[in-house]
Amino acid sequence: MPRPTTAVIDLSALRHNLSVARRQAPGARSWAVVKANAYGHGLLRAARAFAESDGLALVEPEGAVLLRQSGWKKPILLMEGCFDRADVSAVIEHGLQTVVHTPEQIGWLSAMRADKPVDVWLKLNTGMNRLGFRTEDAAGAIANLQRIPHVRMAGTMTHFANADDPANLRLSVAEQERRYGMAMAGVPGEHSLANSAADLLHPGVAADWIRPGIMLYGASPGTMPAAAFGLRPAMTLKSEVIALQRIAPGDAVGYGSTFVAERPMTIAVVACGYADGYPRHAPTGTPVLLHGIRTGLLGRVSMDMLTIDATGVPQAGVGSPVTLWGDGLPIDEVAACAGTIGYELMCAVAPRVHIQERNEEYEPGAHGG
Numbered sequence: 332m333p334r335p336t337t338a339v340i341d342l343s344a345l346r347h348n349l350s351v352a353r354r355q356a357p358g359a360r361s362w363a364v365v366k367a368n369a370y371g372h373g374l375l376r377a378a379r380a381f382a383e384s385d386g387l388a389l390v391e392p393e394g395a396v397l398l399r400q401s402g403w404k405k406p407i408l409l410m411e412g413c414f415d416r417a418d419v420s421a422v423i424e425h426g427l428q429t430v431v432h433t434p435e436q437i438g439w440l441s442a443m444r445a446d447k448p449v450d451v452w453l454k455l456n457t458g459m460n461r462l463g464f465r466t467e468d469a470a471g472a473i474a475n476l477q478r479i480p481h482v483r484m485a486g487t488m489t490h491f492a493n494a495d496d497p498a499n500l501r502l503s504v505a506e507q508e509r510r511y512g513m514a515m516a517g518v519p520g521e522h523s524l525a526n527s528a529a530d531l532l533h534p535g536v537a538a539d540w541i542r543p544g545i546m547l548y549g550a551s552p553g554t555m556p557a558a559a560f561g562l563r564p565a566m567t568l569k570s571e572v573i574a575l576q577r578i579a580p581g582d583a584v585g586y587g588s589t590f591v592a593e594r595p596m597t598i599a600v601v602a603c604g605y606a607d608g609y610p611r612h613a614p615t616g617t618p619v620l621l622h623g624i625r626t627g628l629l630g631r632v633s634m635d636m637l638t639i640d641a642t643g644v645p646q647a648g649v650g651s652p653v654t655l656w657g658d659g660l661p662i663d664e665v666a667a668c669a670g671t672i673g674y675e676l677m678c679a680v681a682p683r684v685h686i687q688e689r690n691e692e693y694e695p696g697a698h699g700g
């Protein structure tokens with residue numbers, strides 16, 4: 332018997348969420364962001380669901396090669412560019428597009444021979460101070476790139492620090508856009524700026540290519556609920572009850588005995604722990620669905636198990652279904668309780684969690700209605 336801990340990946344939700352991203356940015360093309368194993372959803376699985384995107388973007392060169400080998404023919408973009416010269420060979424061999432954000436990367440490109448053009452995106456640092464050339468160095472970098480015969484300037488891009496939070500005035504989207512626009516005036520190629528948060532909240536910055544990630548997986552890039560944008564959860568993490576305990580006032584639960592009952596209670600033990608990717612820092616009260624009924628975590632999360640309050644759910648027994656997040660329980664809510672974000676929870680789902688695919692083709696009118 333397999334352990335019941337399962338991540339259900341809904342391919343129709345992935346497709347639907349991509350359509351939401353595209354509808355937000357009419358006229359723009361879409362890089363569907365599939366880094367980190369498609370935010371934990373499975374790289375090749377996500378690629379199948381994102382067949383309608385104009386390209387896939389990720390940061391792992393080996394993942395990009397795998398996508399090509401699996402038959403993905405459309406553009407693939409390496410968003411951190413090459414990590415060494417060998418990656419440049421892979422870019423050439425597999426026809427990948429690559430970001431360039433350091434002089435070193437320009438050096439590796441110019442040291443290689445290529446029999447076909449390499450599409451390069453120049454990344455600009457417009458204030459986030461992570462990757463990219465400073466705006467005043469952009470012209471020099473472009474000149475250096477244009478001296479390399481096999482380089483084709485596909486475009487330029489930048490990344491927003493606060494697109495999810497219009498109240499953050501330390502570095503606004505408008506200010507980053509302004510810096511970008513000054514540096515890019517008259518530069519050839521296309522433009523790519525928008526992540527999910529910009530796609531949802533700043534549709535004016537869509538430019539030529541959007542780069543949605545988290546929204547494709549049905550979670551929120553910020554504090555606004557994903558459902559408010561019509562996004563559907565693509566991952567449901569579920570498991571089952573494997574034991575029940577009836578406890579009396581004064582009895583404690585789990586490591587550290589951090590939860591102590593004040594009244595008689597029924598505790599359900601669920602086969603899911605931090606070694607499955609459930610956050611160990613989720614406190615007592617973090618929401619969980621038991622038989623579809625909302626209840627809460629009790630005590631500490633263990634490696635292979637967690638304990639929940641089943642007192643109000645008389646039908647609970649061994650084998651009862653439990654939803655940790657996903658359908659009926661937004662991952663963002665669980666993440667907020669655990670002091671993190673949906674992104675981290677999705678990416679942390681462990682290899683030992685079974686994957687089940689769901690693919691409900693929604694065809695309006697096809698159900699006799």
Ligand SMILES: *Cc1c(COP(=O)(O)O)cnc(C)c1O
Pocket residue numbers: 364366410490525526527528542543544545546552
């Ligand atoms: C991860 C990433 C994205 C997608 O960000 P989301 O917040 O998940 O939409 C876009 N652009 C770059 C450069 C990224 O690294």
